[in-house]
Amino acid sequence: MKKSVLLTGALALGLTASAAHADPQAEVLHWWTSGGEAASVKVLMDEFAANGGTWTDMPVAGGGGDAAMTALRARVLSGNAPTAVQLKGPSIQEWYEEGAIGNIDDVAKAENWDALLPAAIADHMKCDGAYCAAPVNVHRIDWIWGNSKVLADAGIEPPTTWDEFNAAAEKLKGMGITPLAHGGQAWQDATVFEAVAVGLGGPEFYRKAFVELDMDTLKSDQMKAVFDQMRTMRGYVDDNFSGRDWNLATAMVINGEAAFQIMGDWAKGEFINAGKVPGKDFTCTSPSGGAYLYNVDSFAFFNVDGEDNVAGQKLLAKLVMGGNFQKVFNLNKGSVPARLDVSMDEFEFCGRQSNADLNTAIDQGFLLPSYAHGMALRGAQAGAITDVVTAHFNSDMSSEEAVEALAQAVANSL
Amino acid sequence: MTEWLEKHAPKMVLAPSFIAILVFVYGFIGWTAYVSFTRSKLLPKYDLKGTIQYERLADSPRFEVALTNLAIFGVLFILFATIIGLTLAILLDQKIRTEGPLRTIYLYPMALSFIVTGTAWKWILNPGLGIESVMHDLGWTDFAFNWLVDPNLAIYTVVIAGVWQSSGFVMALFLAGLRSVDNEVIRAAMVDGVSTPRIYMSIIIPSMAPIFLSAFIVLSHLAIKSFDLVIALTGGGPGYATDMPATFMYAMAFSRGDIGQAASSATVMMVIVTAIIVPYLYSELRPRHD
Numbered sequence: 001m002k003k004s005v006l007l008t009g010a011l012a013l014g015l016t017a018s019a020a021h022a023d024p025q026a027e028v029l030h031w032w033t034s035g036g037e038a039a040s041v042k043v044l045m046d047e048f049a050a051n052g053g054t055w056t057d058m059p060v061a062g063g064g065g066d067a068a069m070t071a072l073r074a075r076v077l078s079g080n081a082p083t084a085v086q087l088k089g090p091s092i093q094e095w096y097e098e099g100a101i102g103n104i105d106d107v108a109k110a111e112n113w114d115a116l117l118p119a120a121i122a123d124h125m126k127c128d129g130a131y132c133a134a135p136v137n138v139h140r141i142d143w144i145w146g147n148s149k150v151l152a153d154a155g156i157e158p159p160t161t162w163d164e165f166n167a168a169a170e171k172l173k174g175m176g177i178t179p180l181a182h183g184g185q186a187w188q189d190a191t192v193f194e195a196v197a198v199g200l201g202g203p204e205f206y207r208k209a210f211v212e213l214d215m216d217t218l219k220s221d222q223m224k225a226v227f228d229q230m231r232t233m234r235g236y237v238d239d240n241f242s243g244r245d246w247n248l249a250t251a252m253v254i255n256g257e258a259a260f261q262i263m264g265d266w267a268k269g270e271f272i273n274a275g276k277v278p279g280k281d282f283t284c285t286s287p288s289g290g291a292y293l294y295n296v297d298s299f300a301f302f303n304v305d306g307e308d309n310v311a312g313q314k315l316l317a318k319l320v321m322g323g324n325f326q327k328v329f330n331l332n333k334g335s336v337p338a339r340l341d342v343s344m345d346e347f348e349f350c351g352r353q354s355n356a357d358l359n360t361a362i363d364q365g366f367l368l369p370s371y372a373h374g375m376a377l378r379g380a381q382a383g384a385i386t387d388v389v390t391a392h393f394n395s396d397m398s399s400e401e402a403v404e405a406l407a408q409a410v411a412n413s414l
Numbered sequence: 415m416t417e418w419l420e421k422h423a424p425k426m427v428l429a430p431s432f433i434a435i436l437v438f439v440y441g442f443i444g445w446t447a448y449v450s451f452t453r454s455k456l457l458p459k460y461d462l463k464g465t466i467q468y469e470r471l472a473d474s475p476r477f478e479v480a481l482t483n484l485a486i487f488g489v490l491f492i493l494f495a496t497i498i499g500l501t502l503a504i505l506l507d508q509k510i511r512t513e514g515p516l517r518t519i520y521l522y523p524m525a526l527s528f529i530v531t532g533t534a535w536k537w538i539l540n541p542g543l544g545i546e547s548v549m550h551d552l553g554w555t556d557f558a559f560n561w562l563v564d565p566n567l568a569i570y571t572v573v574i575a576g577v578w579q580s581s582g583f584v585m586a587l588f589l590a591g592l593r594s595v596d597n598e599v600i601r602a603a604m605v606d607g608v609s610t611p612r613i614y615m616s617i618i619i620p621s622m623a624p625i626f627l628s629a630f631i632v633l634s635h636l637a638i639k640s641f642d643l644v645i646a647l648t649g650g651g652p653g654y655a656t657d658m659p660a661t662f663m664y665a666m667a668f669s670r671g672d673i674g675q676a677a678s679s680a681t682v683m684m685v686i687v688t689a690i691i692v693p694y695l696y697s698e699l700r701p702r703h704d
Contacts, residue, residue: 066668066669069668069671070668073456073457076457077457091456091671094455094456094671095456098456098457184563184651184652184653185649185651186650186651186653186654189653238542239541239542239560239563240540240541240542240563241563242562242563242568242648242651242652243536243562243563243648243649243651243652378455378671379456379669379670379671379672380455380670380671380672380675382670383665383669383670383672387475387476387654390651390652390653390654391475391476391653391654391655392653393653394565394651394652394653394655395565395566395653395655405475408473409474409475412470412473412474413470413672
């Protein structure tokens with residue numbers, strides 16, 4: 001069967017001479033289905049086709065990837081994994097432990113990925129020391145987006161620490177402007193929480209708490225201070241924030257109804273689509289004191305049979321890490337390239353800022369995985385922390401109760 | 415031959431669906447119960463590890479909230495849907511002229527899916543868009559109705575939306591029941607000069623006991639499996655204040671890669687359903703002596 005397909009394929013292409021050579025095939029499971037994201041994937045599809053590959057698209061939208069993960073589980077259990085899957089962070093290792101993930105180390109060695117990628121990010125792409133996934137971008141999470149006009153009218157500089165943020169927020173509140181545009185969904189609460197944690201506690205505290213899950217750190221006074229700041233910030237959101245989608249919160253900043261939003265750099269796309277100029281109409285600052293919380297999307301390569309599929313994986317891995325794709329994809333998506341040697345000339349102000357901060361953070365060892373976006377911990381542990389964060393933010397739970405609940409929830413999830 | 419067919423045809427016709435239900439319903443219930451005794455995470459595993467998942471469930475504040483919410487929602491939803499449904503049915507039973515259209519109007523919400531109901535009520539109850547904002551625009555600026563965004567009260571908005579959706583259906587059930595009460599008895603009571611409320615309280619309602627039971631069974635299974643209404647109305651929020659066992663199970667299975675917790679919470683839900691259904695089946699299936 002396989003032979004006849006190969007043969008027909010070869011005949012159809014009129015490549016009788018190279019019939020022994022494999023035709024790269026890739027079935028790619030992803031959930032980049034919305035406008036800008038779909039356009040970004042199209043770039044990769046076109047490059048893949050231009051290099052003689054056959055791309056079978058398998059987009060599964062819905063639930064922020066939950067639906068795609070369900071599809072993946074069904075495919076792996078039936079012994080028919082897709083060639084490549086949009087997968088990130090520790091879930092790559094989780095699937096590796098289930099014995100489902102393959103190996104693209106020879107491509108990575110040939111292309112010298114170790115030199116091109118920040119070490120922290122390269123580690124996510126490796127299973128037992130060998131590359132098994134390829135990164136496509138770096139999203140920064142700990143951004144404060146601000147409306148320049150609102151800030152100028154209030155005489156406020158864009159905040160770079162949480163104290164400055166609090167002072168600015170009090171002033172704005174006095175003027176009748178909602179200081180913080182926020183959507184009361186668990187993942188958004190977690191996004192704000194981790195930005196507060198890294199800004200107040202510093203990189204070492206963050207790493208101990210949310211990467212190593214150190215119980216003493218989770219219960220520390222520093223963690224109480226983080227929850228205290230969350231309680232303060234609860235006073236800076238409007239009454240109507242529950243359940244609001246993140247892009248509606250961004251719209252509040254765009255329209256000047258609110259001054260700030262704390263969100264990953266996908267929020268930038270909303271500003272730009274509304275005709276706002278980065279660095280001029282809206283500000284992007286980080287309150288993290290040099291730390292950088294990343295969320296890296298990647299393609300993981302699953303165990304597949306057949307020469308064609310393996311050739312497809314190798315070609316795909318090479319193209320994903322290619323300079324052109326990394327540039328075009330990230331220009332579309334609002335993130336920055338994972339590969340450090342891509343020219344940032346065509347990127348806008350906040351993109352260049354993100355890249356500059358990324359490089360500084362690498363030098364200082366302050367490059368940290370985002371827990372809220374599934375880069376630092378596995379689903380069960382990250383979910384347990386988020387449960388406590390969102391329960392605290394949405395009730396009158398005290399900081400003491402919150403840290404106790406945090407330690408208990410983490411222990412229970414292990 | 416014909417005789418053989420006559421004897422066996424019903425069994426043969428029923429066999430495929432019987433087998434399908436045996437495997438896909440009862441088989442997978444068994445599978446889920448089995449998995450709930452393992453330490454399955456991302457993918458199911460089959461080494462038994464005792465009751466660890468149930469211990470984790472017992473320690474989980476979120477599951478506690480989900481069970482409390484199920485109790486609040488279940489009791490209030492069943493109670494109010496029954497009371498409102500019965501009241502509407504009795505009012506419609508007064509031989510009024512426009513009964514047909516009115517009945518359709520009250521029954522109509524049942525034609526909507528819970529997703530539509532949830533989304534509509536999300537807008538109606540949203541303080542910035544719905545009732546509260548309209549009242550403020552009309553000049554009643556002290557008016558406050560922000561249950562949807564209050565973690566302590568949000569679960570009651572789920573009750574409101576659920577009751578709105580289901581009470582029309584309960585009304586239809588009761589209306590059919592009211593019509594089937596023996597007219598002779600009612601007439602006899604009227605001749606004896608018994609007042610109308612008394613007729614309802616002492617004769618008609620007691621004779622509708624089986625309808626109450628049916629309404630209870632239908633509503634209680636709607637309450638226990640309620641998922642789409644919560645997702646559309648509150649998304650489980652604020653925080654996880656409106657989480658239900660079904661949404662908890664979904665989060666564990668599909669977002670968190672914790673199949674063990676999902677399976678054990680699903681098993682707990684099944685036990686609750688069984689606790690309600692078994693007495694019902696028992697009362698239905700026992701030989702009658704009347």
